[in-house]
Amino acid sequence: MSQKILVVDDDSNICELLRLYLEKENFRVTLAGDGNAALRAFAEQQPDLVLLDIMLPQLDGWQVCREIRKTSAVPIIMITAKGEVFDKVLGLELGADDYIAKPFDTKEVLARVKAVLRRVGHGEAIEPAIKEVRFDKLLVNLTNYELRVAGKKVDTPPKELELLYHLASNPNRVYTRNQLLDEVWGFDYYGDSRTIDVHVKRLREKLEGVSDRWSLQTVWSVGYKFETREEGAEDA
Numbered sequence: 001m002s003q004k005i006l007v008v009d010d011d012s013n014i015c016e017l018l019r020l021y022l023e024k025e026n027f028r029v030t031l032a033g034d035g036n037a038a039l040r041a042f043a044e045q046q047p048d049l050v051l052l053d054i055m056l057p058q059l060d061g062w063q064v065c066r067e068i069r070k071t072s073a074v075p076i077i078m079i080t081a082k083g084e085v086f087d088k089v090l091g092l093e094l095g096a097d098d099y100i101a102k103p104f105d106t107k108e109v110l111a112r113v114k115a116v117l118r119r120v121g122h123g124e125a126i127e128p129a130i131k132e133v134r135f136d137k138l139l140v141n142l143t144n145y146e147l148r149v150a151g152k153k154v155d156t157p158p159k160e161l162e163l164l165y166h167l168a169s170n171p172n173r174v175y176t177r178n179q180l181l182d183e184v185w186g187f188d189y190y191g192d193s194r195t196i197d198v199h200v201k202r203l204r205e206k207l208e209g210v211s212d213r214w215s216l217q218t219v220w221s222v223g224y225k226f227e228t229r230e231e232g233a234e235d236a
Contacts, residue, residue, distance in 0.1 A: 003117060004028045006047040008038040008064065009079065010056055014102075018051065021106045022113070035059025039067055047074065049117055051109070052096075054080035062094055069095040073145060073157050075116045079104065095157040115186055120145065120158040133168045135228065136213040140165045147206070154206050159184070163199050164207075167216065167226035176223040200224055 005027045007018045012033065019029045030045050032038040034057040042050065050068065054061035065076055077098040098112055131142035139148040142165045147156045156164075166184050167175065175183075177193035185195070204216055217227045 002026050002028045003049070004030065004045055004047040005113065006030050006032065006038065006041055006045060006050045008032045008035075008041075008050065008056065008061070009053040010034060011053075014053075017106065018109065021110060025110060025114075027113075033057070035061070035064045038064050042068060042072075049075045049077065049113060051077050051079055051113070054078060065094045065096055069155075069157065073155060073161075075120055075158055077109075077112055077116060079109070097157060097159045116158075119162060119186070131165065133165060135168065136211040138168075138207070138210065138214065140168055149206060149210055156206065157202075160199050160203055163196070164203055164216075164226075167224065168214075171214070171226050171228040174219045174222055174225045180223065196224070 005022050007015050007022070007029060008031075009015050009018075010033050015031045015033070019031060022029050030041050030047065032041045036058045038050075038052070038056070039059070041047075052061045052064060056064070059067075061078060061080065065078070068074065068076065073095075075097045076095065077100060078096045079100050079102065081102045097116055100109060100112060133140050137150045139146070140161065141147075142161065145156075145158055145161055147154045147161055147164070163180065163184050166180070177196040180196050181193065200216060200218075207216060212229065214226065214228045217225050219225055
């Protein structure tokens with residue numbers, strides 16, 4: 001079945017251009033021209049991915065992103081004319097998975113869409129093996145994109161979960177920010193290393209103080225690691 005993409009932009013020319021290229025790749029496309037229409041379309045269509053402009057009438061892209069994240073971890077790619085680091089960081093803090101600045105190349109947009117869908121398990125090749133790690137009071141399941149902390153399910157954006165899974169799958173190994181960008185975001189990601197800091201900060205808000213047997217640690221001037229205080233992992 002074709003995957004569904006919600007394109008949100010108040011510029012009808014951009015919407016139609018993206019629709020044209022996405023439909024050529026066999027995606028089903030829904031368009032919305034303002035923030036309220038975007039939320040209605042999201043609730044009705046339940047898309048597999050959202051391409052979301054920031055500067056929108058009624059509700060801006062940040063508000064739309066925040067509302068979607070209250071109920072869903074569906075991938076969101078922000079598309080905007082704004083290119084300042086502040087805007088990128090704010091979008092990531094609100095739960096966006098990627099960021100593209102206008103003017104953009106439609107081929108780049110298609111590559112980003114396919115890469116993000118592939119990373120969250122909607123791509124062409126889905127591995128049958130269950131991808132899961134367990135530690136004291138922690139379960140990270142990348143097959144179902146589920147995080148459980150102290151037995152309770154915690155809603156987590158896909159990229160945060162992938163980052164945590166990657167670190168927890170290799171306990172006590174130190175990763176530089178660039179290594180994490182390469183190995184978690186992939187070679188086709190064009191962001192900077194502050195992306196990692198934003199996602200680690202959000203993960204710490206969910207995980208801080210849960211267990212004294214593991215922690216998400218900063219290795220100053222180097223990067224990050226998932227530190228364990230016992231040998232190996234145990235069932236949660």
